[in-house]
Amino acid sequence: MTLLEAKGLTRHFGGIRAVDGVDLTLRRGEIHALIGPNGAGKTTLVSILSGRIAPQSGVIRFEGEDITALPAHRRVTRGVAYTFQITSIYPRLSVFDNVALALRDSRDLARDVPLALARTGLEGFADETAGELSYGHQRLLELTMGLALRPKLLILDEPTQGLANEDIAGFKALVRSLVPETTVLLIEHNMEVVMDLADRITVLNFGRSLATGTPAEIRANPEVQAAYLGGDHAEA
Numbered sequence: 522m523t524l525l526e527a528k529g530l531t532r533h534f535g536g537i538r539a540v541d542g543v544d545l546t547l548r549r550g551e552i553h554a555l556i557g558p559n560g561a562g563k564t565t566l567v568s569i570l571s572g573r574i575a576p577q578s579g580v581i582r583f584e585g586e587d588i589t590a591l592p593a594h595r596r597v598t599r600g601v602a603y604t605f606q607i608t609s610i611y612p613r614l615s616v617f618d619n620v621a622l623a624l625r626d627s628r629d630l631a632r633d634v635p636l637a638l639a640r641t642g643l644e645g646f647a648d649e650t651a652g653e654l655s656y657g658h659q660r661l662l663e664l665t666m667g668l669a670l671r672p673k674l675l676i677l678d679e680p681t682q683g684l685a686n687e688d689i690a691g692f693k694a695l696v697r698s699l700v701p702e703t704t705v706l707l708i709e710h711n712m713e714v715v716m717d718l719a720d721r722i723t724v725l726n727f728g729r730s731l732a733t734g735t736p737a738e739i740r741a742n743p744e745v746q747a748a749y750l751g752g753d754h755a756e757a
């Protein structure tokens with residue numbers, strides 16, 4: 522079943538065709554990876570999906586309803602959560618208070634904050650100051666804050682960037698534990714993570730969608746190999 526369907530999304534910046542007529546379908550419960558060379562338009566595309574950037578043309582349907590004109594906060598209410606490339610935690614506050622802020626509509630923070638922290642394994646860190654956590658734990662806290670909203674779609678922009686190898690295994694297990702309740706759209710440069718986690722992959726190149734398919738299909742696609750996987754762009 523389709524959770525999100527985007528058709529003909531376009532966003533140019535001056536002469537740069539950052540996103541240029543992209544179609545994308547997300548199936549409910551899948552882990553869908555978005556890959557492509559630097560500057561291919563991945564961040565611009567997910568910014569359009571989350572409502573941070575308005576498209577110049579195209580339509581986005583979420584659960585069958587047109588959300589193209591909805592502002593970002595109304596999309597969050599509908600179940601679209603986007604964690605940013607840059608960590609958006611409040612460094613001087615405790616881990617507990619960071620999650621409490623994300624959960625501000627909750628009537629029972631004493632119950633809901635520990636539940637949210639338990640999902641990402643941070644329950645032992647509730648009283649720590651967020652800014653003093655390790656980088657990997659800060660990223661996990663950010664993810665906890667996104668998940669606290671119980672999104673139907675969680676969009677992750679380069680979640681493993683800067684993570685140590687031992688944290689990446691934990692991250693993969695965590696993402697797997699989110700589906701199928703949550704659908705995950707993931708921008709990821711680490712091909713090992715992409716091939717291991719994704720049910721389906723969409724490859725962007727110069728603002729256009731080059732291919733969508735399973736990891737095996739994408740690996741075998743000659744156009745993708747030429748544009749990305751086979752070249753110098755592929756990052757381990």
Ligand SMILES: Nc1ncnc2c1ncn2[C@@H]1O[C@H](COP(=O)(O)OP(=O)(O)OP(=O)(O)O)[C@@H](O)[C@H]1O
Pocket residue numbers: 534537538539557558559560561562563564565566
């Ligand atoms: N606000 C903006 N103003 C002007 N140009 C922009 C803006 N945002 C993005 N671009 C340009 O649009 C193109 C696509 O950028 P985008 O960040 O979406 O690519 P990306 O695939 O996410 O790249 P990366 O993998 O490096 O993060 C790039 O050429 C970028 O320089």
